[in-house]
Amino acid sequence: MLRISKLTDYATVILARLAAEPERRFTAGQLAGETRLAVPTVSKLLKQLHRRGLVLSTRGLHGGYLLARPAAQITAAQILDALDGPVALTECASSESHCCIESSCLVGRAWQRVNLAIRRSLQEITLLELAGLSGSGGHPSALDRGFPLLKRGPL
Amino acid sequence: MLRISKLTDYATVILARLAAEPERRFTAGQLAGETRLAVPTVSKLLKQLHRRGLVLSTRGLHGGYLLARPAAQITAAQILDALDGPVALTECASSESHCCIESSCLVGRAWQRVNLAIRRSLQEITLLELAGLSGSGGHPSALDRGFPLLKRGPL
DNA sequence: TAAACTAGGACTAGTTTAGTACTATATGGG
DNA sequence: CCCATATAGTACTAAACTAGTCCTAGTTTA
Numbered sequence: 436m437l438r439i440s441k442l443t444d445y446a447t448v449i450l451a452r453l454a455a456e457p458e459r460r461f462t463a464g465q466l467a468g469e470t471r472l473a474v475p476t477v478s479k480l481l482k483q484l485h486r487r488g489l490v491l492s493t494r495g496l497h498g499g500y501l502l503a504r505p506a507a508q509i510t511a512a513q514i515l516d517a518l519d520g521p522v523a524l525t526e527c528a529s530s531e532s533h534c535c536i537e538s539s540c541l542v543g544r545a546w547q548r549v550n551l552a553i554r555r556s557l558q559e560i561t562l563l564e565l566a567g568l569s570g571s572g573g574h575p576s577a578l579d580r581g582f583p584l585l586k587r588g589p590l
Numbered sequence: 591m592l593r594i595s596k597l598t599d600y601a602t603v604i605l606a607r608l609a610a611e612p613e614r615r616f617t618a619g620q621l622a623g624e625t626r627l628a629v630p631t632v633s634k635l636l637k638q639l640h641r642r643g644l645v646l647s648t649r650g651l652h653g654g655y656l657l658a659r660p661a662a663q664i665t666a667a668q669i670l671d672a673l674d675g676p677v678a679l680t681e682c683a684s685s686e687s688h689c690c691i692e693s694s695c696l697v698g699r700a701w702q703r704v705n706l707a708i709r710r711s712l713q714e715i716t717l718l719e720l721a722g723l724s725g726s727g728g729h730p731s732a733l734d735r736g737f738p739l740l741k742r743g744p745l
Numbered sequence: 746t747a748a749a750c751t752a753g754g755a756c757t758a759g760t761t762t763a764g765t766a767c768t769a770t771a772t773g774g775g
Numbered sequence: 776c777c778c779a780t781a782t783a784g785t786a787c788t789a790a791a792c793t794a795g796t797c798c799t800a801g802t803t804t805a
Contacts, residue, residue, distance in 0.1 A: 437592050437670070437708060439701070440793070447697050462750070475796055482752060495803025498750045511704065515592070545720045546599065549666065553592060553708055565700045595762070617781070630765055637783060650772025653781040 443518045445472055446480045450514065451566035453490065454506035460499035480518075487517035511565060512557040598673045600627055601635045605669065606721035608645065609661035615654035635673075642672035661721060667712040669720075 448470050453461060463478040470477065481500050484490045489509060491501045502509070563569045603625050608616060622632040636655050639645045644664060646656045657664070718724045 437594070437705070439592070442794070444697070444701065447701070451697050464750090473795070476794080478751080479795085485751085486753095492751060493803085494749095494751045494801075496749045496805070498803070500751090543599075545715075545722065546594070546602070549712070549715060550592065552711065556707065556711075557704070560700075560704060565697055567697075567700065597763070619781095628764075631763080633782080634764085640783085647782060648772085649770075649780095649782045651774075651780050653772070655782090 439515065440519060442476075442480060443515060445470070445476065446484060446518055447514055447562075447565055448472070449477060449480060450484070450489065450502070450506075450509065450562055451568075453500065453502045454509075454562050454566045454568060457502050457505065460493065460497075460501050462499040466500070484517060487513075489513065489517055506562040506566060506568060509562040510558045511560040511562075512554055514562070514565075515557065594670065595674060597631075597635060598670060600625070600631065601639060601673055602669055602717075602720055603627070604632060604635060605639070605644065605657070605661075605664065605717055606723075608655065608657045609664075609717050609721045609723060612657050612660065615648065615652075615656050617654040621655070639672060642668075644668065644672055661717040661723060664717040665713045666715040666717075666720060667709055669717070670712065 449466055449472075452466060452469055463481055464474055466472075466481070467474040467477040481490060481492070485492045485500070489503055491503050493499060493501075561569075604621055604627075607621060607624055618633040618636055619629055621627075621636070622629040625632065636645060636647070640647045640655070644658055646658050648654060648656075716724070
């Protein structure tokens, strides 16, 4: 029913690998090898992640990629935004709407609201958790804590 | 970032219109007129909604469509399932996975969990609210109440 | 200066989505 | 009995998006 693109999924896998060794610098080839993804694809994704500020890059010999900040400070929402852009749940909700009947617009606003709620929830999930690195020792993660999806307030 | 298909959005508009007058029987043509959608599209959607049990239909002269049950008993999740089917957030999470490295699978499980959480939240949103019919007099809707997205428990 | 990297963009194939058309079936009225 | 008005189901086409690849340019270090 809801879907994220394959590429976004791949990107998460790549970021998870980087998160596992935050100090180490990986080349695109190394990451491709470890994740079993094709090199061009990994390369493309890393470029995009770099452009969006999620990873640092160094060029030239012995260059490679590095997580731009601790995994705990990278959210699922940021990863999705980096790759798919901030696409709304419905077209009507995003920018200009031509579907100008009242019932439709009410529906649009409702979806918009659901969308916002989902976004908010994705902002609470960090790469640490996606990577399965949120150690049992730490404080309970958002995934386990149970958190409010939809909060009170104006649309 | 997350998206529902146009058709699903249309379907919601149609269902919202039906919900506004639960007693009245609408033909596909009437609904198309009122929602400004193309007749074949509306017709196609209504057929599918009927197959999934969301609307009742009567054939022949003076036939038409009717909500199968009160709008309060139709959830956003049901509408999405009816049209897009129960597609998972990621491919890896849905059926069999060939991406068999550990990090990847951890990621997959995490997405799966997020997916489940979103589903759960969509099950709490009714057509009444989507249609903007949840009167201010009633009890607060799930959209306003704030409800836990992710609950404790095994994956 | 050559080798090993990343940066950026262009291009192609495949899949999905949206929309339309056509045929069959059911109902009710003249 | 027949025709007009509906829905039911299926098949088809066009457009959009996704995934994946390739090529050229720029950067760093031995």
